[in-house]
Amino acid sequence: MKQVRPKKNLGQHFLTDLNIAKRIADTVDACKDIPILEVGPGMGVLTQYLTEKQREVKVVEIDTESVEYLRENFPSLNDNIIGEDFLRMDLSGIFGGRRFVLTGNYPYDISSQIFFKMLDNKELIPCCTGMIQREVALRMASEPGNKAYGILSVLIQAWYDVEYLFTVDENVFNPPPKVKSAVIRMTRNDVTDLGCNESLFKRVVKTVFNQRRKMLRVSLRQIFPGKPSADAFFAHDIMTKRPEQLTINQFVELTNMVDKELCLQQDCP
Structure with missing residues (x-):
């Protein structure tokens, strides 16, 4: 099957560097022995390494052309390809109520919404990794006193430890985005109650x-x-x-x- 055409309205920038794809896939190793849910797999550049982890993997993809491509090129994953909008999904039944790792090469224009949904399902998601716009990653990992410190910093760090792992240049994507990207990992901290409303x-x-x-x-x-x-x-x-x-x-x-x-x-x- 021909390759999927990147769609601007879906914010698609397909990663072409396999070494970086493997490095991103390996970020889920910090949360062992639980299933993996990948958001926006596109043509499966990250998926191919996730499926080597000997763990249950499911992928969520809203683009019908990408879903068709994945079904043809990842037949072993067929029953685990979900052609839906992640932001509208009920995550409680994805793995029968079990906790899972969330990962992906996230569309830049909805990455914040993805992480707010993660917060709404924080008891199901002990670990979240993936690639986002560098500016957003810096905000998420920022400490008090910095200009980047803001809403995302506080709401996420209240419940997760955030690691800025590495920066990714524009030239490893098709089409290249106008900004640099970054790979992050968020791991649930020990907080079970904020102590406020x-x-x-x-x-x-x-x-x-x-x-x-x-x-x-x-x-x-x-x-x-x-x-x-x-x-x-x-x-x-x-x-x-x-x-x-x-x-x-x-x-x-x-x-x-x-x-x-x-x-x-x-x-x-």
Whole structure:
């Protein structure tokens, strides 16, 4: 069968360097003895090395042309090729409720959405690896105090240890992207409970980073439906900081402060 034509609307950039493909496939070795789910296999350049791992492998591909190519060139994988949109899938039944490694050469325009879905299924996904845009990888791995530190950094690092593994140049893709890529690995940490309202934690993080140049005492005001019950709330030392200065533990502390203040306004029992 002829090769698959890369489609711009699907953000397809097919990796052509087999050495790099094998290096990416080997990143799943850190999470042994559990199945592997690959997102966006394309023509299977990564898949061919994953299937050598002697582990159950399934692939999810939205492009019908790629699905046809995979069925013809990977007949042993036929029953494990899922022609669906990963972002719309229920992951709980993929491997009968078992945990799995998530990996892939992720489409750049939806990589953040993929990782948010990973967070929503964090109890099923103890390890996630793969290739993404370098800029996004730097944000995910960034520490407090850096310009790259942001929403992805905090929400992911709250639950996963992030490793920036290596950079990949543009010239090993067809077609070459306009940016460099990077390979990352995320491994679940020991946190089972953040110690705060998790949905409010997400809201606080997104709210303050949407106005990242402003002090917290300014950006947080939009969370409250009315005037805070006491001016003392915004007098806390932490309120003079900007979001990139806060550690994850400080974001948990801040969330609990906001939660308490919201309860005061809403007369919580």
